[in-house]
Amino acid sequence: MLPRFADIFQQGNRWLNWLEKQPEGSVRPVVIESVTKIMACGTTLMGYTQWCCSSPDCCHTKKVCFRCKSRSCPHCG
Template sequence: MTRSGGDFQPRPLKRLFTANQCWTSFLDAGGLRDIEVEAVTKMLACGTRILGVKEYNCDKPECPHVRYVTNSCGSRACPSCGKKATDLWIATQLNRLPDCDWVHLVFTLPDTLWPVFESNRWLLNDVCRLAVENLLYAGSDAQWNENSR
């Protein structure tokens, strides 16, 4: 099947994971979190018969045409299913953010702390929340607030 003069290659990320037993090698090596395994497993099953198939028939009894459509995984980590959720999230954020050239902050942790967060990932939520609270506190001071001058 061709599309726009080239070969049609559906779900290229799926091919990347399945080529040369790549995903199987990662699983065998261990060290992956359950949520990572679940996300990739859903993505690999997306659009296959594993998740089920819908059958669509023509309304005319004499028409022999049947179309089968495979179900999607609905995972936000899936490049096919997650795009819609990502686009909606971006639209929401653009409506919430001020109209300015740059809205970008980078919060970094020293590499010596990464082992702590690797085994306690839930702590990252607390650290990010504290970083935001500190930025909001510093930004509320009139000396730091450009809009109040």
């Protein structure tokens, strides 16, 4: 299975380590916002809805995570 695009940023805190090394103000806020959305996309950080089985004999539930809907996101854009 191929890694998610966000996994590349998160592995070993690559994104945070890179961001800390940049001079103050050199990374535009929109870039930080886009990468943050990409990393949270499809996770519970974006929120989710929970689906429950309608059968009274079943207690099966499933969480469906929301997407970021960002144009920069490889899943949403």
